Amino acid sequence: MPPLKTFIVEDNPVIYDNLVSTLEELANVQVVGHARDERGAVDWLRQGDRFDLMIVDIFLLTGSGLGVLKAAQDAQLPARRVVLTNYATADIRQRCAVLGADRVFDKSCELEDLITYCERMSDGTATAPGDLPLDPRR
Secondary structure, three states: OEEEEEEEEEHHHHHHHHHHHHHHHHEEEEEEEEOOOHHHHHHHHHHOOOEEEEEEOEEOOOOHHHHHHHHHHHOOOOOOEEEEEEEOOHHHHHHHHHHHOOEEEEEOHHHHHHHHHHHHHOOOOOHHHHHOOOOOOO
16 A cells, blocks of 8 residues: 655644654655644645645644644645644534544544554545544544
8 A cells, every 4th residue: 555645734843753753654654744833834735735644733833723724624625634732622623623624633642543543544444534433522
């Protein structure tokens, strides 16, 4: 299977580096783009590069991951969108769902779930968002 082309929006370099190495090692992910703030992410999305998955943090260096989700939704991008945040409250989960996020993962306790999500996308066992387990907190 070809790698899962992934765009990551994360401002913390340590988290970004650890996330990339973990996903590339465990889930057949290839990172094709990265941004640290909302403007950089929106600019990257406008370039039209093809990708399969976007992983977005909510709180960024400047701007917000919610703005990135809105830009992806407005552009009707076919890629799946997930949020990886330390603030996975019920309100944030709802707001992300309205903006087209398929899932919201809590950085502190749901990293394994994100890895499983990526594995299932990359190995083809989940071909549509409905094929993936739903987040019970949504």
